[in-house]
Amino acid sequence: MKTLEVKKPSGYTSQFGPAHPAFKEPVMFTLELEGERILKADFAPGQAHRGIEWMGMRRNCLQVVFLAERICGLCGITHALSFCRAVEQIAQIQPSNRAHYIRTIIAELERIHSHLLWAGVEAHQLGFDSAFYLALKVRENVLDLLEALTGSRVHYSVIQIGGVRRDITPEQCADIEKSLQFYDETYEKLVSIFLEDTSIKMRCRDTGVLTPELALKLCPVGPTARASGIRKDVRVDHPYAAYADLDIHPILPDEYTGEIRGDVYDRIVVRILELKQSIGIIRECIAKMPEEGDLLAIPKLGVLLAKLKAADGEAVGRHEAPRGEVMHYVRLTAGEEAPTAWKVKASSYSNYMAWIPMLEGDQIADIPVIVASIDPCISCTDRVAMVRGDHTELLTKDDLHRLSVERMRRIQAELSAG
Amino acid sequence: MNLNPLLLTVGGTLAMAAFGLFAGLSAMAVDRILAARMQARIGPPFRQPFLDMAKLMTKQNIIPANAVPWLFNGAPLVALAASISILLYLPMASFQFLPILNVYGDLVLIMYLLLLPALAMVIGGLSSGSPYATIGAQREMVTMIAYELPLAATVVAFAWKLSHAGLADPFSLATMAQTPIWSLVGPMGDIGVGLLLISMLMVVPGELGRIPFDAPEAETELAGGLLVEYSGRNLALFLLSLAVKTIVVGALIIALFFPYNLSGMVAIGNGLAARLADVGFFFVKLFVILFFSLSLVRISVARFRINQVVDVYWKIVGAISLIGLVLIMADSIIR
Numbered sequence: 001m002k003t004l005e006v007k008k009p010s011g012y013t014s015q016f017g018p019a020h021p022a023f024k025e026p027v028m029f030t031l032e033l034e035g036e037r038i039l040k041a042d043f044a045p046g047q048a049h050r051g052i053e054w055m056g057m058r059r060n061c062l063q064v065v066f067l068a069e070r071i072c073g074l075c076g077i078t079h080a081l082s083f084c085r086a087v088e089q090i091a092q093i094q095p096s097n098r099a100h101y102i103r104t105i106i107a108e109l110e111r112i113h114s115h116l117l118w119a120g121v122e123a124h125q126l127g128f129d130s131a132f133y134l135a136l137k138v139r140e141n142v143l144d145l146l147e148a149l150t151g152s153r154v155h156y157s158v159i160q161i162g163g164v165r166r167d168i169t170p171e172q173c174a175d176i177e178k179s180l181q182f183y184d185e186t187y188e189k190l191v192s193i194f195l196e197d198t199s200i201k202m203r204c205r206d207t208g209v210l211t212p213e214l215a216l217k218l219c220p221v222g223p224t225a226r227a228s229g230i231r232k233d234v235r236v237d238h239p240y241a242a243y244a245d246l247d248i249h250p251i252l253p254d255e256y257t258g259e260i261r262g263d264v265y266d267r268i269v270v271r272i273l274e275l276k277q278s279i280g281i282i283r284e285c286i287a288k289m290p291e292e293g294d295l296l297a298i299p300k301l302g303v304l305l306a307k308l309k310a311a312d313g314e315a316v317g318r319h320e321a322p323r324g325e326v327m328h329y330v331r332l333t334a335g336e337e338a339p340t341a342w343k344v345k346a347s348s349y350s351n352y353m354a355w356i357p358m359l360e361g362d363q364i365a366d367i368p369v370i371v372a373s374i375d376p377c378i379s380c381t382d383r384v385a386m387v388r389g390d391h392t393e394l395l396t397k398d399d400l401h402r403l404s405v406e407r408m409r410r411i412q413a414e415l416s417a418g
Numbered sequence: 419m420n421l422n423p424l425l426l427t428v429g430g431t432l433a434m435a436a437f438g439l440f441a442g443l444s445a446m447a448v449d450r451i452l453a454a455r456m457q458a459r460i461g462p463p464f465r466q467p468f469l470d471m472a473k474l475m476t477k478q479n480i481i482p483a484n485a486v487p488w489l490f491n492g493a494p495l496v497a498l499a500a501s502i503s504i505l506l507y508l509p510m511a512s513f514q515f516l517p518i519l520n521v522y523g524d525l526v527l528i529m530y531l532l533l534l535p536a537l538a539m540v541i542g543g544l545s546s547g548s549p550y551a552t553i554g555a556q557r558e559m560v561t562m563i564a565y566e567l568p569l570a571a572t573v574v575a576f577a578w579k580l581s582h583a584g585l586a587d588p589f590s591l592a593t594m595a596q597t598p599i600w601s602l603v604g605p606m607g608d609i610g611v612g613l614l615l616i617s618m619l620m621v622v623p624g625e626l627g628r629i630p631f632d633a634p635e636a637e638t639e640l641a642g643g644l645l646v647e648y649s650g651r652n653l654a655l656f657l658l659s660l661a662v663k664t665i666v667v668g669a670l671i672i673a674l675f676f677p678y679n680l681s682g683m684v685a686i687g688n689g690l691a692a693r694l695a696d697v698g699f700f701f702v703k704l705f706v707i708l709f710f711s712l713s714l715v716r717i718s719v720a721r722f723r724i725n726q727v728v729d730v731y732w733k734i735v736g737a738i739s740l741i742g743l744v745l746i747m748a749d750s751i752i753r
Binding site for chain 2: 012014015020021022035036123124125126127128129130133134137197198199200202203363364365366367368
C-alpha cells in the first residue's frame with residue numbers, strides 16, 4: 001500500500017554566520033525558524049583556528065607570558081595572569097604584596113574598559129548607535145590611563161612570572177584617581193542611558209532568558225552566571241592577587257532591580273554595576289597598597305629561567321576575567337624549558353552553551369543582542385592554521401621578520417619618493 | 419510663452435527629478451552631519467552622499483545566481499521612478515509655477531504611489547534569492563501594513579474636514595494647499611490636527627526605513643535585509659529612491675499641515691524675490707520636519723523588533739491619530 005507522505009508545514013532552517021555583522025568574530029549558528037521565531041538553535045564554534053597553545057609548547061615560559069597576552073586583545077592581563085599564577089604555583093615563586101596590588105589594579109582597569117566596550121557593542125547590536133559612541137568615547141579615558149601606566153593601550157606586558165614589570169608611582173596614583181573621578185561622574189550618565197532608557201528596556205527585558213536552574217546545569221561563568229542569580233566570582237570564591245584583602249562581593253542584578261530574571265537586561269545591569277565595583281576596588285587598592293616590596297620575586301631573567309627549567313609539576317591558574325573565569329592548565333617537566341602541556345580555557349567556552357536556551361523561543365531580531373549579551377570572545381576560545389586555498393603555509397619568526405623589514409623598506413622608499 | 423507644452427512637460431519633469439535627487443541627497447548629508455554632531459562625532463563632509471552614489475555607480479553590479487534577473491534589476495528602477503513621480507504631484511511652494519502636470523494629484527493617489535517604492539523593494543528583496551532578504555521583505559510588508567493605519571486616519575480626517583467645510587475636491591492637495599486645515603478648525607480641532615501631525619511625524623521613519631523602524635534592513639540582524647544582495651548601480655538606484663522619498667514625505671507633511679508661504683505673510687511683492695523667499699522658506703520647513711522626525715529620533719532610541727513596530731504603529735501612533743480624527747470631528751459638530 002502506498003502511503004501518502006504529508007509534509008508538515010513547519011519552519012525553515014537558516015544559517016547565520018560564520019561571517020555576519022551580528023557576530024564580531026566567526027561563529028556559525030544554524031537556526032530552525034518559524035517566521036521570526038526561533039524554534040531550535042545550534043551553533044558551531046571553531047571557525048577560527050589559531051594553534052596558539054602549539055606555539056606556546058615550543059617556547060620557554062617567559063616567552064609564553066607574552067604569547068598568552070595575545071590570546072585576546074581585550075583581556076590581555078587575564079591570560080598572562082592566569083598563566084603566571086599556574087607557573088608560580090609549580091615553581092613555588094611568591095610575588096611580593098606590592099606586586100599583587102599592582103596586578104589587581106591593572107586587572108580592574110582592564111575590567112572597566114572591557115565592560116565599557118561590551119556596553120557599546122550591545123548598544124550597537126540594539127541599533128542604538130548614540131550609546132555605542134558614548135561608551136567608546138568614555139572608554140578612551142581608561143585606555144589613556146593604561147597607556148600611561150604600562151606603555152600600551154592593549155597588551156600591557158606588565159605581568160611577569162613572580163611579579164610585575166612596571167611599578168605604579170605616587171604620581172601615577174594621582175592620575176588613576178583623576179580617571180576614577182571621571183568615571184564617577186560618567187557613571188550616572190551610563191546608568192541613565194543603559195538602564196533607564198525605555199527602548200533598551202523594551203528590547204532587553206525578558207529577552208534571552210537563562211533561568212537560575214538552567215544556569216546551574218550549564219555552568220556559565222562571570223556576569224552571565226551572576227545575571228541569572230548564581231553567586232559565583234573567582235575573586236571572592238578563590239581569592240588571589242590582592243582580592244583576599246579587599247571588600248568585594250559578587251554582584252547580582254537584584255541589587256538594582258530587586259529581582260532576578262536572568263535576561264539580557266540583567267546582564268547589562270550586572271556589568272554596569274561592576275563598573276562601579278571596579279572603581280571602588282582600585283581606590284581600595286591604592287589606599288592599602290604596601291609602600292615597600294619588590295616588583296619581581298626573581299628579577300634576574302636567567303635565574304628565573306633556570307628555576308623554571310628545574311620545576312616539575314602541574315597546576316591550574318585562574319582569574320576572574322571581565323567575561324568570567326579563565327583557566328590555564330600548565331604542566332612543567334624538570335629539564336624542559338617549554339611547558340609540556342598548556343591548555344587555555346577562555347571564559348566564553350563556558351558561556352557558549354547558555355546561548356541555546358537563551359535563543360530558543362526568541363526572535364531573529366534578538367539574535368545579535370543575545371549572542372553579544374554573554375560578551376563572547378570567540379577567537380580567544382578558538383585555536384590556528386594558516387590556509388590559503390589549497391596551500392597551507394607556516395610562517396616562521398624569520399619569515400615574519402623578513403616580511404616586516406621588507407614592508408618598512410617599502411614604506412621608507414615610498415616616503416622618500418613622495 | 420508659446421513653447422511646445424509637451425517639451426515643457428518633459429523638461430519640467432527632468433528638472434523636478436534633478437531637484438528631487440539633489441535635495442534628497444543633501445537632506446541625507448544634513449541628517450548624517452547632524453546625527454554625528456549629536457553623537458559627539460565629526461561626521462562626513464556634506465558631499466559624502468554624492469560621492470557614495472558616484473562610487474556605487476562605478477562598482478560592479480552583481481546579480482546573484484539564484485535571483486530572478488528581470489525582477490531583481492527592474493525593482494530599483496520602479497522604486498526610483500515611483501518616488502520621482504510623486505514629486506510631480508506635490509504642491510511645493512513656488513515650484514507651482516512649473517506647469518508640469520497641470521493638476522495636482524489627490525491624497526489617495528499619493529498614498530498609493532508612496533507604497534510603490536516600498537513594494538518595489540519588497541519585490542527586489544524576494545527576487546534576490548537570499549534568506550536574509552526574504553526575511554527583510556516580510557518585515558517590510560508588515561511595516562507597510564503597520565504605518566498605513568495612522569496614514570489613512572490622517573487622510574480621512576483631512577478629507578472629512580474639507581468636505582464638511584463645503585469645499586469641492588476634498589481629497590485634492592491643491593485644495594489643502596489653498597485652505598490650511600488650521601484655519602478651518604477651532605481650539606479642540608487644533609489639538610486634533612496637532613495629534614495628527616505628531617502621528618505623521620512618527621510615520622516618517624517607518625516610511626523611510628530608519629531607526630527605530632528599520633527592522634526590514636536591520637544591519638546587525640539581517641546584514642542589510644532587503645538590500646543585502648544589491649550592489650553597484652542597483653543599490654545606488656534604491657538609495658536614490660529613498661533620498662527622493664525623504665523629500666516627498668517631508669513635502670507631503672508641509673502640504674498637509676504647513677502650506678503657508680513667506681510671500682503671503684510678509685510683503686515682499688510678487689516678483690522673483692518672493693519666489694526665492696518662498697523656496698527658502700520651504701527648505702526651512704523641510705529641514706525642521708526632517709530634523710524632528712528623522713535625525714533626532716534615530717539617535718535617541720534603539721531599533722524595535724518587528725512585533726514592537728506593529729505595536730507602536732497600531733496601538734500608540736494609531737491611537738494618537740484616531741484621537742486626532744475624533745477631536746476634529748467633535749470640533750466641527752460643536753461649532
